[in-house]
Amino acid sequence: KNxxxxxxxxxxxxxxxxxxxxxxxxVSPFSNLxxxxxxxxxxxxxxxxxxxxxxxxxxxxxxxxxxxDTKQSSLHIxxxxxxxxxxxxxxxxxxxxxxxxxxxxxxxxxxx
Amino acid sequence: xxxxxxxxTSQILAAGRRMTLRCTQDMxxxxxxxxxxxxxxxxxxxxxxxxxxxxxxxxxxxxxxxSRANTDDFPLTLASAxxxxxxxxxxxxxxxxxxxxxxxxxxxxxxxx
Numbered sequence: 001k002n003x004x005x006x007x008x009x010x011x012x013x014x015x016x017x018x019x020x021x022x023x024x025x026x027v028s029p030f031s032n033l034x035x036x037x038x039x040x041x042x043x044x045x046x047x048x049x050x051x052x053x054x055x056x057x058x059x060x061x062x063x064x065x066x067x068x069d070t071k072q073s074s075l076h077i078x079x080x081x082x083x084x085x086x087x088x089x090x091x092x093x094x095x096x097x098x099x100x101x102x103x104x105x106x107x108x109x110x111x112x
Numbered sequence: 113x114x115x116x117x118x119x120x121t122s123q124i125l126a127a128g129r130r131m132t133l134r135c136t137q138d139m140x141x142x143x144x145x146x147x148x149x150x151x152x153x154x155x156x157x158x159x160x161x162x163x164x165x166x167x168x169x170x171x172x173x174x175x176x177x178x179s180r181a182n183t184d185d186f187p188l189t190l191a192s193a194x195x196x197x198x199x200x201x202x203x204x205x206x207x208x209x210x211x212x213x214x215x216x217x218x219x220x221x222x223x224x225x
Contacts (some may be wrong), residue, residue, distance in 0.1 A: 086148070089154070100212065
């Protein structure tokens with residue numbers, strides 16, 4: 001069964017600190033992996049997308065990594081800001097059936 | 113309007129009542145989707161439409177129906193709401209050539225009592 005597991009479920013960090021979110025998947029065949037940011041009361045917004053051949057991709061203070069061999073991805077937030085408080089969702093796409101599988105998300109709270 | 117809009121923003125509904133959630137996009141995307149999001153669970157696909165005039169069932173279609181009369185609108189109907197349908201509902205759309213890049217609406221928070 002295709003699954004996407006994220007950890008931790010939630011975390012609290014102080015403003016200015018770094019944090020790393022994890023995503024493990026069993027989706028096969030793998031096409032690409034996308035990280036979404038979802039602010040409270042809003043829809044998810046894409047942060048970054050990674051294909052099989054990409055190991056690292058950055059979007060400002062967000063850096064995603066992908067290890068397709070171990071089927072793991074991480075999202076690193078550098079120098080966190082209050083506006084980073086949100087849920088971060090890992091989503092894996094398989095072209096077999098054109099299907100997206102969503103992780104349950106990690107809720108991040110940045111405190112001043 | 114720009115992107116995807118959903119209405120209403122939130123709704124409290126008595127069990128057994130009929131309810132239609134509205135979704136409109138102005139990006140001329142062929143594909144549209146309805147998801148529900150429940151605490152601790154990932155977004156789950158209810159129904160989808162690859163193009164106007166066609167619809168398909170997703171992972172959790174029971175109790176819901178959709179129609180796609182034109183490119184822009186994709187309403188979701190609960191014929192007889194039940195408390196287990198309390199959730200946040202998101203509409204999304206994507207271009208046919210980039211199905212994996214979905215753009216989401218702001219969501220509708222539905223409470224069924």
